[in-house]
Structures are given as structure tokens and as C-alpha cells.
Amino acid sequence: MEHFRVVIIGGGPIGIACGLEAKKKGLDYVILEKGPIVNSLFNYPQNMQFFSSSEKLEIDEIPFISKEAKPKRNEALEYYRRIVSSNKLNIRLFEKVEKVEKTNGSFSIATSKQSYTADKVVVATGFYDLPNTLNIPGEDLPKIAHYYNDPHYYAHQKLAVVGASNSAIDAALECWRKGAEVSLIIRGNEVGQRVKYWVRPDIINRIEEGSIKAYYNSVLKEVRPNEIVVDTPEGTITLENDFVLALTGYKPNFDFLTRMGVKLSDDEKKLPQYDPETMETNVSGIYLAGVICGGMETHKWFIENSRIHAKLIIASILKEEEISKT
Numbered sequence: 121m122e123h124f125r126v127v128i129i130g131g132g133p134i135g136i137a138c139g140l141e142a143k144k145k146g147l148d149y150v151i152l153e154k155g156p157i158v159n160s161l162f163n164y165p166q167n168m169q170f171f172s173s174s175e176k177l178e179i180d181e182i183p184f185i186s187k188e189a190k191p192k193r194n195e196a197l198e199y200y201r202r203i204v205s206s207n208k209l210n211i212r213l214f215e216k217v218e219k220v221e222k223t224n225g226s227f228s229i230a231t232s233k234q235s236y237t238a239d240k241v242v243v244a245t246g247f248y249d250l251p252n253t254l255n256i257p258g259e260d261l262p263k264i265a266h267y268y269n270d271p272h273y274y275a276h277q278k279l280a281v282v283g284a285s286n287s288a289i290d291a292a293l294e295c296w297r298k299g300a301e302v303s304l305i306i307r308g309n310e311v312g313q314r315v316k317y318w319v320r321p322d323i324i325n326r327i328e329e330g331s332i333k334a335y336y337n338s339v340l341k342e343v344r345p346n347e348i349v350v351d352t353p354e355g356t357i358t359l360e361n362d363f364v365l366a367l368t369g370y371k372p373n374f375d376f377l378t379r380m381g382v383k384l385s386d387d388e389k390k391l392p393q394y395d396p397e398t399m400e401t402n403v404s405g406i407y408l409a410g411v412i413c414g415g416m417e418t419h420k421w422f423i424e425n426s427r428i429h430a431k432l433i434i435a436s437i438l439k440e441e442e443i444s445k446t
């Protein structure tokens with residue numbers, strides 16, 4: 121069984137930032153990632169463009185050069201991969217952490233490949249693995265997806281997009297531009313206010329000119345092989361339909377956190393308990409980093425504002441070790 125002072129779970133941008141900081145500060149560490157490097161970003165839509173400008177996605181001030189001010193997914197893959205390679209970070213890919221247990225002050229970590237022990241564990245597992253499901257009849261049909269990749273697939277098809285935030289709006293626009301007949305089903309009464317400022321006018325104009333049909337204050341009730349049922353303010357309607365993209369957000373794996381003893385708030389936000397100065401949770405020796413810190417508020421933390429977690433965590437670990445030596 122291998123031992124590390126720090127085991128970092130998740131090789132997303134923030135897990136990588138933690139690994140880089142640990143390496144710089146001479147801490148023996150490993151990053152365990154269940155997929156490829158920055159797996160979440162790898163699974164983002166092919167043509168996705170970040171809302172952040174590239175310098176705000178930089179780790180440790182390593183320059184991120186992109187063609188436009190706001191980088192595309194492929195450029196981000198290139199950037200984070202180069203950070204891993206050129207810094208020779210100790211990352212193990214396609215290795216899923218299945219269990220973390222605390223025994224006698226240290227941790228045992230079981231993965232899909234082997235077991236480890238560690239003095240400290242950093243959980244940077246993000247939020248992109250579990251979609252918010254609709255829990256409606258027909259949700260298990262193959263024509264409904266919670267992840268969107270390439271608009272080509274939907275060309276000349278009747279596509280319903282559920283949601284009103286960035287992912288849903290990007291998908292609706294792209295697919296319409298590739299020839300899909302798009303219906304947008306929006307629970308509230310408007311396109312999300314957080315939609316990228318240069319995309320929002322585009323979708324509003326497409327809706328106003330009738331190119332994309334938006335159903336506001338509406339809820340998808342059922343998905344059938346050739347149609348969908350939607351509750352609208354005018355009553356329940358049935359629309360012919362080939363595909364549904366239910367882009368209603370994602371949530372962290374709370375079960376994974378609670379199984380290692382991390383407490384969550386009792387309300388619907390499910391905020392994990394941690395000290396914002398050190399990022400240490402109620403389980404001493406387990407730290408949180410990145411988007412997972414926001415619980416169900418998955419928009420609260422993102423790369424731009426959670427890069428700092430890496431430095432806070434490693435500084436806190438080093439300080440604690442200093443104190444225990446004296």
C-alpha cells in the first residue's frame with residue numbers, strides 16, 4: 121500500500137492546482153482522477169466557450185494564451201494538460217476513488233485499482249458527474265440526454281431543450297444554427313440572467329423573431345418516443361419530438377462526501393461544512409477545493425474564484441505540520 125502525505129481526489133483544474141502547489145511546497149502527493157486529465161472539461165460541449173477570460177482560468181499565474189479573450193474548451197484542455205505534463209505532476213488517471221476511511225488519525229483510500237494511505241485528503245471532485253434529473257415518465261428513453269456535445273447530431277430533427285442557463289441556451293442556439301427545429305422549455309418567465317452577456321441578446325432575438333420557440337413558465341411532464349407533453353400557462357400541450365436535451369444543471373456527489381463524514385447543511389443548499397480560511401472540513405485532515413464547496417449552489421464557485429483554494433489548503437497543511445513539530 122503506497123503512502124502519501126496528501127491524496128488529492130479529482131484531476132480537474134482545482135485538483136491540478138492543489139497538486140502543483142503541493143509539489144512546489146515539497147509535499148509528497150498524488151492526484152487520483154477517475155477519467156482523463158480535466159475530465160469534466162473534456163465532457164463539456166465541443167464548441168463550448170468559457171465566460172471567463174483566459175487569464176482568470178490560469179493556475180499559479182502560468183500564462184494561458186487563447187485566440188480570443190474567452191478561451192474555447194479545446195484551448196483549456198491544451199492548457200491544463202500542458203501544466204500537468206511540463207510540471208510532471210503525479211497524477212493517476214482512470215482511477216476512481218471509491219472509499220475514504222479515517223483510522224487512527226490517518227486515511228485509507230480505496231480506488232478502482234489499488235489502496236493508499238494518506239495523512240491528508242483533498243476532495244476536489246466537482247459537480248459534473250450527476251445531472252439534476254427531471255423524474256418524469258420517459259426519462260429513461262434513449263432520445264433524452266443530460267449532456268450535450270455536438271449540434272450536428274440534431275440537424276433536421278425536432279429538438280426540445282429544457283433549461284434557461286448557459287448550457288441550455290448554448291445548445292439551443294448551436295443546434296438551431298445546424299438546422300434543428302428547437303423548442304425551449306423554460307420553468308421561469310425569462311432566459312437566465314447569468315447567461316453570457318454576449319449570448320443573451322442572441323437567444324432573445326431568435327425567440328422574438330420566432331426562429332426558436334420558447335415556452336416560458338412551462339414544465340416538461342412526459343417524454344414519449346415521438347412526442348413530449350408540456351404543461352404551459354395555456355394548458356397541457358403535446359409537441360412532436362425526436363430528441364430532448366434536459367440541461368437543468370448538475371450536482372456534487374453528496375453521498376461520497378457524507379460517507380467520509382463530511383457534514384452538510386440541513387437545507388436544500390446542502391452546503392458542506394468547512395473552514396473558509398483553511399478549507400478543512402468537520403473531519404480533521406479532509407479538505408475541500410473547487411466547485412464542490414458550494415453544495416447545490418454550483419454557480420457559486422468556479423475556476424476563476426476557487427483557484428485560491430489550492431494555496432489556502434497547502435498553506436494550512438504546512439502550518440499544522442510546523443505546529444505539530446514544535
Ligand SMILES: Cc1cc2nc3c(=O)[nH]c(=O)nc-3n(C[C@H](O)[C@H](O)[C@H](O)COP(=O)(O)OP(=O)(O)OC[C@H]3O[C@@H](n4cnc5c(N)ncnc54)[C@H](O)[C@@H]3O)c2cc1C
Pocket residue numbers: 129130131132133134135152153154155157158159160161164165168169170171172177215216217218244245246247248249286287409410411412421422423424425
Ligand atoms: C458549460 C460550462 C461552462 C463553464 N464556464 C466556466 C468559466 O467560463 N469560468 C469558470 O471559472 N468556470 C466555468 N465553469 C465551471 C467550471 O468548469 C467548474 O467550476 C470547474 O470545472 C471546477 O473545477 P473543479 O476542479 O472543482 O471540478 P471539476 O472540473 O468538475 O473536476 C472534478 C474532477 O474530479 C473527478 N472525480 C469525481 N469523482 C471522482 C472520484 N470518486 N475519484 C476520482 N476522480 C473523481 C472528475 O472526473 C473531475 O475530473 C463552467 C462549467 C460548465 C459546465
